[in-house]
Amino acid sequence: MKISFKLNGNDKTIDIDGSTPLLWAIRDKIGLKGTKFGCGIAQCGACTIHIDGVAVRSCIYPTEMIEGKSVTTIEGISGEENLHPVQQAWVEEVVPQCGYCQSGFIMATAALLKENPNPTDDEIDESIRNICRCGTYTRMRKAIHRAAEINLKQAEDIENDQRK
Amino acid sequence: MTKENKETSNQPKSKSRRRFIVQSGLGTLGILAIGTIVFRNPLRRMSYGVAETLIPPYAGKGNKANLWLEITKENNLVIHSSKVEMGQGTFTGIAQIVADELDFDITKIKVIAASTDSGVTDLLGTGGSFSIASLFTPLREMAATMRELIKQEAAKKLNIDITKLYTSNGTIVADDQSITFAEALNDVKEWKLPKTPVLRPTKDYKYIGKPIQRVDINEKVTGAPIFGIDAEIEDMLYATVLRPEIIGSTIESVNTSAAENMPGNIRIVKRKNWLGVIADSFAEALAAKNEIEINWTTPDKIWTEDDLREYLQVGNGNKMITQKVGSQLKENEEEFSLEFTSPIGAHAQIEPNGAVADVKDGKATIIISTQVVFITQRQVAKALNISSKNVNVIPTFLGGGFGRRLNTNHAVIAAKMSEELGRPVKYFFTRKEEFQNDTFRPPTHHIIKGKLGENNLLEYMEHHYASGDVAVNSALMPGITNTLMGTDVGAMRGGNIMYNIPNRRAVQWHRTLPFATSWWRSLGLLANTFALESFIDEMSIKAGIHPGQFRLNMLEDDSKGNRIKNVIKEVLKISNFNDKTNGNSAMGLAASIDTGSPCAHVAEVSIKENRIKVDKVFCVLDCGLAVNPDQVKAQCEGSINMGISASLFEKMTIKNGAIFPENFGAYQMALMKDSPKVIEVKLLQGVDDPLPVGEPPLGPIGAAIGNAIRRITGKRLTDLPMKLS
Ligand code: FES
Ligand code: FES
Numbered sequence: 001m002k003i004s005f006k007l008n009g010n011d012k013t014i015d016i017d018g019s020t021p022l023l024w025a026i027r028d029k030i031g032l033k034g035t036k037f038g039c040g041i042a043q044c045g046a047c048t049i050h051i052d053g054v055a056v057r058s059c060i061y062p063t064e065m066i067e068g069k070s071v072t073t074i075e076g077i078s079g080e081e082n083l084h085p086v087q088q089a090w091v092e093e094v095v096p097q098c099g100y101c102q103s104g105f106i107m108a109t110a111a112l113l114k115e116n117p118n119p120t121d122d123e124i125d126e127s128i129r130n131i132c133r134c135g136t137y138t139r140m141r142k143a144i145h146r147a148a149e150i151n152l153k154q155a156e157d158i159e160n161d162q163r164k
Numbered sequence: 165m166t167k168e169n170k171e172t173s174n175q176p177k178s179k180s181r182r183r184f185i186v187q188s189g190l191g192t193l194g195i196l197a198i199g200t201i202v203f204r205n206p207l208r209r210m211s212y213g214v215a216e217t218l219i220p221p222y223a224g225k226g227n228k229a230n231l232w233l234e235i236t237k238e239n240n241l242v243i244h245s246s247k248v249e250m251g252q253g254t255f256t257g258i259a260q261i262v263a264d265e266l267d268f269d270i271t272k273i274k275v276i277a278a279s280t281d282s283g284v285t286d287l288l289g290t291g292g293s294f295s296i297a298s299l300f301t302p303l304r305e306m307a308a309t310m311r312e313l314i315k316q317e318a319a320k321k322l323n324i325d326i327t328k329l330y331t332s333n334g335t336i337v338a339d340d341q342s343i344t345f346a347e348a349l350n351d352v353k354e355w356k357l358p359k360t361p362v363l364r365p366t367k368d369y370k371y372i373g374k375p376i377q378r379v380d381i382n383e384k385v386t387g388a389p390i391f392g393i394d395a396e397i398e399d400m401l402y403a404t405v406l407r408p409e410i411i412g413s414t415i416e417s418v419n420t421s422a423a424e425n426m427p428g429n430i431r432i433v434k435r436k437n438w439l440g441v442i443a444d445s446f447a448e449a450l451a452a453k454n455e456i457e458i459n460w461t462t463p464d465k466i467w468t469e470d471d472l473r474e475y476l477q478v479g480n481g482n483k484m485i486t487q488k489v490g491s492q493l494k495e496n497e498e499e500f501s502l503e504f505t506s507p508i509g510a511h512a513q514i515e516p517n518g519a520v521a522d523v524k525d526g527k528a529t530i531i532i533s534t535q536v537v538f539i540t541q542r543q544v545a546k547a548l549n550i551s552s553k554n555v556n557v558i559p560t561f562l563g564g565g566f567g568r569r570l571n572t573n574h575a576v577i578a579a580k581m582s583e584e585l586g587r588p589v590k591y592f593f594t595r596k597e598e599f600q601n602d603t604f605r606p607p608t609h610h611i612i613k614g615k616l617g618e619n620n621l622l623e624y625m626e627h628h629y630a631s632g633d634v635a636v637n638s639a640l641m642p643g644i645t646n647t648l649m650g651t652d653v654g655a656m657r658g659g660n661i662m663y664n665i666p667n668r669r670a671v672q673w674h675r676t677l678p679f680a681t682s683w684w685r686s687l688g689l690l691a692n693t694f695a696l697e698s699f700i701d702e703m704s705i706k707a708g709i710h711p712g713q714f715r716l717n718m719l720e721d722d723s724k725g726n727r728i729k730n731v732i733k734e735v736l737k738i739s740n741f742n743d744k745t746n747g748n749s750a751m752g753l754a755a756s757i758d759t760g761s762p763c764a765h766v767a768e769v770s771i772k773e774n775r776i777k778v779d780k781v782f783c784v785l786d787c788g789l790a791v792n793p794d795q796v797k798a799q800c801e802g803s804i805n806m807g808i809s810a811s812l813f814e815k816m817t818i819k820n821g822a823i824f825p826e827n828f829g830a831y832q833m834a835l836m837k838d839s840p841k842v843i844e845v846k847l848l849q850g851v852d853d854p855l856p857v858g859e860p861p862l863g864p865i866g867a868a869i870g871n872a873i874r875r876i877t878g879k880r881l882t883d884l885p886m887k888l889s
Contacts (some may be wrong), residue, residue, distance in 0.1 A: 017427070020447045028402075028445055033394035034387020036563070038514045039595040043828035046514055074387035087385040094377065094794060097802055098251030099384030100391060100515045100563030125837035131828055133514050133564045134251045135805025137839035139798070 005066045008076025018064030023047045025063045026073060034074035034103045038131070045130025048104040048111075049073050055111035074103035077110055085154065086110045089147035090140075097134035104130050109144050118148045233262065233310055239334055239346040241268050244278035247295040248535060249380060250565030251802075252858045253795035254295040256379045260371035260791055261300060265307035265364055267331040268345075270371055275379055277559040280541045280552075289536035291570055291683065294759075296791055297854050305360050312358040318348040375794030380561070390561040392533030395520045397588035401431070402446040403581050404453050405591065406439040409600060410821040411678050412463030415439060419457040426452040433581045440581045442589060450594070466821035467678055473505075477609045478628040481675030484651040487660040490667030493615065493624050500706065501613040502699050506691035506884040508816035508823070509605030509684055510831060515563020518592025521578035523548060528555045528579050533562040535569040547576045548583060566806075567683030570638060571603045596826040604816060604823075605684030606632025606655070606677060610695035620707040621718055622665045627696060630673035631655035632681040634688055658689035658863055661696065662728065662757055663718040679823060685803075686859035689758050690810060690866060694884060697754035697867030702880055710743055711753050711871070712736045727850040728757055731764040731784040738846055739766035739782035745875045748772065749779065752872030756863030759856040761787045765804070765864040768840075769872035774888050778808050778840045778869055786848040788855040797845040800861040804843055807865030809834035812885050 004013040007030065016025055026035050026049070035058060038046030042057040049058045050072040077084040083091065086109045096102045105128065112119060112127050119127070124144055132140070234242040243262055249255040255275040263270040311331060318336035319326040321343060328338055335342045366373075383390050408414060418439060420432045428448025433440035441456065443449035465471075493499055519532040521544075528548060534540050537559050545552040562569055578591040593601065609630040617623030634654025652674045660670045684690075704714035715732055719725040732755050735741070741751055749770035756763060768780040783800045790796040813832035817824055825831045870881050877888070 017447070020445075024445065024447045031396075032387075033389035033391075036391075036514070037393065037516065039828045041595070041827055041829070044514060044595075078386065083385065090385045091377075091381055094381065094798065096251075096378070096381065096384035097253070097798060098513075098515075098562060098564045099380065100513075102384055103387040106385065121841060125835075128836045131512075131514065131833055131835065133512055133566070133806070133833075135802035135809070135834070135839070136798075137805055137834075137836045138801045138841075138843045141836065141839075141841065 001064065003063055003067050005068060006070040008072055014063075016063055018062060020063045022049075022058040022061040022063045022066060022071075026058060026071075032073050032075050036100055036103060038101070038104075043131075044101070044104070045108060046101055046104040048107040048130065050107060050111055053111070053114060055108050074107060077107070084110060085150040086113065086143075086147040088150055089143040092146055093139045093143040095136050095139045095143050097136055101130060101132045101134075105132065105140060109140075109147060112144075113148055113151060117151060119144065232306055233266075235345050235349055237346055237350075239272070239344040241266070241273045241334075243273060243275045244282050245275050246278055247290045247299065248277045248537070248559050248562055248565075249275075250290065250535065250562035250569070252295070252799060253378060253792060254290070256376060256795060257296040257791045258299065258303065259379050260374075260376055261296075261303045262307045263371045264369050265304045266311050267333060269333045270376065270379070272334065273379065277537075277561075279556055279558040280537060281556045289539065289570060290565070291535050291567060294856055297856055300791070300854050304363050308361045308363050309358060312361045314345050314348050316356060316358065317352055318343055321348060372791050373789065373793070376792055378795065383561075391515050391563045392520070392531060392560045393515055393518055393563065393592055395531040395560060395590070397520055397522050397529070397531070400520065400588040400590050401442050401444065401585065402449050403440050403442040403578065403589050403591040404446070404449045404594065405577060405597075406441070406453060406456060406458060407437070407597065407601060408460050410460060410463060411467050411818070411823070412465065412821070413460040416459040416461045418459070422457070423452040423455040426455055428452060431585055433584050435580065438577065440577070440591070442581060442585060446590075463821065465678075467818050468821075469817045469819070472607065472677070472818055473609075476607055476630050476632060476675055476677065478611045478630045478673050480630065481673045484672045484674065485669060486651055486656050486672050487668065487670035489665075489669070490624075492667070492669065493613065493626070497615065499613045499615045499624070500703070501611060502702060502880065502882055504608075504610040504612070504691075504695035504698065504882045506608045506694065507814070508607045508681075508818075509810055509814055510599055510602050510816050511564075511566045511568035511605075511684060512599075512814075512828070512831060512833060513562075513564025513566055513568050516593040516595065516598050517569065517572060517574050518590065519572070519574040519578040520588065520590045521575065521582040522588035523579050523583040524586065526550055526554055528582075530555065530557045530575045530579065531560060532557065532572060532575050533560050533569060534572040534575070535562070535565050535567070536572065540572055540575045543573060543576050544579050548579055566685040567687075568603065570683050571680070595828065599816070599826045599831060600823055603680040603682035605690075606634060606681035608655075608688070608691040610691070612695060612699040614699065614703055616703065616707055617666075620709060621714070622663065622700075622703055624667040625661055625663070625665045625699075626668070627659065627661060627670045627692075628673065629655070629659050629670070629688070629692060629695070630675070631688060631691075632675060632677040634681065634683060636674065637676060638682050654683060654687040657687040658692035658696070658756055658758055663700070663715070664720040664725065665718060685806065686758065686862040689756065689859065689863045690807065691884065693754065693756040693863040694811070694866035694870065697756065697864060698870050698880065698882065701752070701754070701867065701871040701874065705874070712741060715753075715755065723850075724757065724762075727786050727848075728755060728762040730848055730850065731755060731762045731786050734846060734848060735764040735766050735782050735784040738784065738844060739768070741766055743875075748876055750872045750875035752868045752870065752875065754864035754867035754871060756860070758860040758863050761785060761855045761857065761860040762850075763860045763864060765861070765868040767865065767868035767872050769869055769876065771873070771876055771888065776812055776869070776873060776886065776888060778812075778838070780842045780844070781840050781865070781868070783843065783845045783861055784848060785845065785857070785861055786850040786855075787857045787860070788849060788851040788853050790847050790849070790857075791854050793847055796847060796857050799857045800845045801843045803859065803861035804865050805834055805839050807862045808838060808840070808869070810884065811866035811869055812838070815885055
C-alpha cells in the first residue's frame, strides 16, 4: 500500500506492506540506517524515533499508522550546520563507546527534554529506559543535564535577541 | 616498487625485529609496513600471554606487505588498523600514537579497520584488552620511519640538508620554506629506507597521555551507517535462519511449501543444522519463517538447570592445579569455607550478529562486525572451498563486542546462501536467536577454604573453581592449547590468589558443556574475583581487621605487590572509606590484578525497599601509561556498569533442554536507574608503557558490592546475581 507522511521535514510516499514494522521501512525501504534494530519487541530502545514529536519505539509500530504524521529520525534532528543540543552535549561529555545504542538514547532524550526541559535524576531514571551494553549511563546522565543547560541558554539567547 | 629494510630498530631496544616496506603507486601515496614477530611457539606464547601478565606482541600475518599508514594527495592520513573498534576507543588511541610520532594534525587522520585485502590482519583478533598495549611500540616505530622517509624526500625537493629540516603538523619546515608531507612524497620513484629513527621522548607528546576527543564521535552521535548491520551490497537479499532451540537437536523433517507462497519471493537454503529463509526484505523473510513446519530430532538428553549444576561442580572434570605455594591443609585441621556460584551469562551486545556476503566467480566479499577478521577469512575460504586470497573480509565498526564476536560464523552461513542464490545476502540474528545461540559466559562453581594464622592473617587459602570452556575450543585457541597448557587459560583469569599467603593453592576443574561457552569480557575474572574477594572480606571480618589493612598486610613487597597496594591505598583515600554501616548503606572494598593492571573499587551501596542500589563507585586503576586518560576512564565506567549488571541482574537458565530467557527485558540488565550517579575514577601510572584497560576494572565490582551488602545485612551473598531473598 502507498503511505504518505513527513520524514525529517520532507514529504515522503512509500509503497510497502502496511503491517511492516516502521523500523524496517526506515532502514531498508528508505535507507536511513541511524535507527537501529536491537530486539524487535520494544525492550531496548535502539529503534527510538519521534512521531509527531513523541518518542516511539519503531520496531513495533506498523508503518500504515504513520499516514499523515510527521516522523523524525536521528538523521533529521540536527540542522545543516549545527548538531542538536542533545548531540552537542553528547560530544562534550564524550558519551558513546560502541555507539550502537546512542541514536536511540539521543532520540529518547530529545523527546524527554521537550516535555520536561530540566529533568531531575529521578525523572531521568523514570523515562530513559533504553539499554546501553557498553554502560555509558553515567556519562549520559551528565550529558542529559548538559543538554538541558544548552537548551536553556539557547532559549535565553533567542529571548535576548528579540528584546534588542 | 618495493624495497625492504632488514635493520633491527636501534631505539628503543625492541623485542621484535620489524621489517618495513615502503611502496608507492597505490593511487595515493603510502607507506607499507610489516610487523614480524619472533617467538618460537606462537600458540604457547599466546596462551601464556592471555593467562599471565604478558602482552602478546602484534601478531601480523606472515610476509605479505601490509598497508598501515597512507598519506593522501590532500595531505590527510589514513591509518589502516589491524584492530577493530568495538567501543573501547582503540582507533582514537592509535590516531594519538601516530599523530605524535609522525607530527600530524589529529583532526586530519582517519582510522579505518583494515580489510584482509590490505594485508593488515591480526592473527589474534581484537580482544583481551591488548590492542593499544601491543601496538604502542610498533606503531611508533612505523610512524617514526615514515617521518624520516618524508624528511629525506623533502630534503631532495627543497635541496636543503636533512639536518636542517624539521616537521610541524604534517609539513616539513626549513628556515624560510615549507612543504606538506604529501608534496614531499609526490612522484617519488626510488625509496631509500632509513634505519628506524629515535622515537620522540615522552615530554614531546602532544596527544599521547591527553584526554583527546574520540575520533569516531561524530559518526556515533549522528547515526552514521558504520556498523555491520548497516552494510548493503547492490541487489542484496535478506535472510533469516532457523536453528534448533533444544540443545543437541538437529533438523528431522521440514515442510516449506506454505512459507514459499508467502510474499517477498521466498527462497529456501537447507543444510544439516540450519535452514535459511531468504526474501526481498527482512520483514518478509521473518514472516515466511513463521510458516515453516519443522520437526527437530529429540536429543538423548534434555538438559535442565539442575543437571547443569550437577555436571559442573568442583570435583568434576579435568583437574589442574594452577597455583601451589607452601603446603596443604592437614586432614582434620580446622578451616573456614564458603561456596560461590555464577550463572550462565549472555553477551547481549545490542547489535545482533550477522554478515553481508557476496559470492561470485570464485570470489567472496564479506562485510561483518567481527573481532576475528583473519579467522573469518579462513573459515569462509574453507566453507566455499576457495583460496583465502579470494576472500576479502571488510570489518566494520562493532555494535559491541565483549568477546561475542570472536565466534562469527554468520559469515560462513551468509556466504553459503549467497553462493547458492548467486546474489548478495544479508543475514543476521533476531534477538531471540542471539540469546539462544550465544557463546555464553560459562557458569562457575567455587569452593574456597581458609585458615587464619597466629598473626590473624591468612595462613592457608585454597580456591577450587569449576568452569565450562572459556579459551578451550574457541577458534582463537584451538583445542590443542588445552593439551599444551593442561588448563583453560581463560577460565583461569583471576583464579589464582594474589595475596602472599604462605600456603595457598588454586585448582581448576574444567568441563566442556553441552552448549557453546566462550570469552565474555574479562573471561574468568568476573566470577573468580567475586568469589575470592568476597572470601577475603569475610576473613577480614573474622580476623577483626579493617578490610583494607587486612589486604595490605598480605600483599608482597615486590613491584607487583606494591602496585596492588597502591591502588588499594588510593581507593581507600579517595572514597574516604568507612568500614562502618551507616543506616541502610555501607561501603565495600575489593581489588584484583588482571593482565598486569591492578584495580581496586569501593562501592557505596544502599538497600531501600528490599532493593540493592549502588549509589557510588570509586575506582583506582594502574594501567601504566594511559594513552587517552578520558577513554581509560570511560572503560572503567563501562566495566563498572556492566559488572553491576552481571552482579545484580543477569542470569540465563536451562529449562527443558533450551536456554532462557530469549529477549531483553526478561534477561534483566542494568538500566540508567541502576547505574551509580557517581563513578569516580583515578588512574595511577605504575609502569612506563601502556597496559590493558578494557577488562581489569570488571574484576572487583561484584565483590565490592557484595562486601557492602554484607556490612548492611550481616549476610554474605555467594551467588551471582546477588539477590536479597
Ligand atoms: S529494537 Fe525496538 S526496542 Fe529494541
Ligand atoms: S555505546 Fe555500546 S551499547 Fe551503548
